[in-house]
Amino acid sequence: MAKLKPTRKIPFLTGMSAGLGLSLCLLFSWWHGISMAADNGGITKKVEVMASSSPVAKDQDYDEEYDEEYDYGDEEESLINDPLEGFNRVMFTFNDRLYFHVLKPVARGYRFVTPKKIRMGIRNFFYNIIYPVRFVNDLLQGKFKRAGKETCRFIVNTSVGFLGFMTPSKDYAWLNPPPEDTGQTFATWGIGNGFYIVWPLLGPSTVRDSFGFLGDYVLEPDSYLQPLSLSFGIRGFEIINKTSLTLGEYETLKESSFDPYIAVRNAYIQNRRQAIKE
Amino acid sequence: MERCSYMEIATRDISGAGKVKNIQQKRYCLLCVVLSLFLITTLVLVGNSFGATGFPQDDPYKVVKDAINEIIGVLQNPAYKGECNKEKRRAKLRELVYQIFDFQETSKWVLGRHRRQFTPKQFKEFSDLFAKLLEKTYIKKVESYSGQKIIFGREIKFSRNKVEIRTKVLYNGQEVPIYYRLIRKHGKWVGYDVVIDGVSLVKNYRSQFNELLRKKSPEKVLEEMRNKINQPEKGDGSSAAGA
Numbered sequence: 001m002a003k004l005k006p007t008r009k010i011p012f013l014t015g016m017s018a019g020l021g022l023s024l025c026l027l028f029s030w031w032h033g034i035s036m037a038a039d040n041g042g043i044t045k046k047v048e049v050m051a052s053s054s055p056v057a058k059d060q061d062y063d064e065e066y067d068e069e070y071d072y073g074d075e076e077e078s079l080i081n082d083p084l085e086g087f088n089r090v091m092f093t094f095n096d097r098l099y100f101h102v103l104k105p106v107a108r109g110y111r112f113v114t115p116k117k118i119r120m121g122i123r124n125f126f127y128n129i130i131y132p133v134r135f136v137n138d139l140l141q142g143k144f145k146r147a148g149k150e151t152c153r154f155i156v157n158t159s160v161g162f163l164g165f166m167t168p169s170k171d172y173a174w175l176n177p178p179p180e181d182t183g184q185t186f187a188t189w190g191i192g193n194g195f196y197i198v199w200p201l202l203g204p205s206t207v208r209d210s211f212g213f214l215g216d217y218v219l220e221p222d223s224y225l226q227p228l229s230l231s232f233g234i235r236g237f238e239i240i241n242k243t244s245l246t247l248g249e250y251e252t253l254k255e256s257s258f259d260p261y262i263a264v265r266n267a268y269i270q271n272r273r274q275a276i277k278e
Numbered sequence: 279m280e281r282c283s284y285m286e287i288a289t290r291d292i293s294g295a296g297k298v299k300n301i302q303q304k305r306y307c308l309l310c311v312v313l314s315l316f317l318i319t320t321l322v323l324v325g326n327s328f329g330a331t332g333f334p335q336d337d338p339y340k341v342v343k344d345a346i347n348e349i350i351g352v353l354q355n356p357a358y359k360g361e362c363n364k365e366k367r368r369a370k371l372r373e374l375v376y377q378i379f380d381f382q383e384t385s386k387w388v389l390g391r392h393r394r395q396f397t398p399k400q401f402k403e404f405s406d407l408f409a410k411l412l413e414k415t416y417i418k419k420v421e422s423y424s425g426q427k428i429i430f431g432r433e434i435k436f437s438r439n440k441v442e443i444r445t446k447v448l449y450n451g452q453e454v455p456i457y458y459r460l461i462r463k464h465g466k467w468v469g470y471d472v473v474i475d476g477v478s479l480v481k482n483y484r485s486q487f488n489e490l491l492r493k494k495s496p497e498k499v500l501e502e503m504r505n506k507i508n509q510p511e512k513g514d515g516s517s518a519a520g521a
Binding site: 116120124167245252257258259262265266267270273274275 | 415453478506
């Protein structure tokens, strides 16, 4: 008999708690939706809700706002000087031919005989080994926390990841900071791009990034391999391996553009800009 | 009495006070249920009214996510797979892309101030040709999708009417950041730009058209676009799929 005592309240409690629970659950999910939206959008989202009571005014704002913006946006072009355009275009054509007639066939042959997993592993290995470039440049930019993360990443991937062939770090977002290089360091020191320059073999660059490239070269361990031919050979292999994983990307860019030279120049500048910002 | 309720059994067994308590509890119970039902309906109604004023329903984040999921659905649907279903598949993909992407908007951004040199008719043709060109070069990339993981990231507000939805695609073991930029046009969120690895499609084309339109008339540029679209597709085996 005594056992039944608690059950006596069950119907009452069930009705009460189920009802309240359900209501609370809905209330919570509703709030959750709002708070998530607020998290995503910050304060602006709340402003938006208030403003949306007058859709007419909103649409007017919108048209004004963006007619102005259609006009102002030529930042990218005005930021990069290209006084060597003639020379650069010749170099661009040279590199283009080199890609289609030498690098691409070699990379395709290599792709044919090498499993993708291995090629990815090799790419990871080379990325891991140039850890000093990222570490030193993190320090030079005062990003000490990031330098620590890079070090953790290097230790984890070198040990658990078999010399960096594998990337056990990839499952942890904080272990994957955006890579820094010397060109970016110069940029954070306030040094501008200078002008655009296309190097034979090395491809698109700017004056600043060319000096950055020299800095990277000094910091990359494979630069110190002896003899020099071995060092260059390994670099060549690295490039072939990398290209085998990106075949088709340059082709698409070229096919989809009206002036591939300008498309590549703009893509380079935009991409570098993003890297510097990160 | 065979079919008496659980509650009745419980009460009867415990005390003789029986009936009165029974009815009282029944009343509480009913009250609770009614109250909670009322609460639920109120909440649902409130929720909906928020939705109607533009709260969760026309959330740009959701717009992008749904569109991507739908496109993936088509790409993975056996009914749309293979060379024989190519036309059907492309028509469906086109429909989905046109639903979320506004190529007129994209074209406005691409042309910038040069748009003034275009007559409305020329501009219309420009935006159609531009959409076709993008389709021609990028459809194969889209079709080469084979279950790569897509990670949805943050939503960045540029202004009340402009947002960027950040995603990452795991491609060959590397995360490629792909950001979708949307604008609110007449209360509806539409895409106008895609930023891949920091490179905005609009800005890239803008730099090219700036150069072109400095030297050539809009008609000449349209001519060039038509020619480019009519070029035969390059059947080069090195598309992204195998890399």
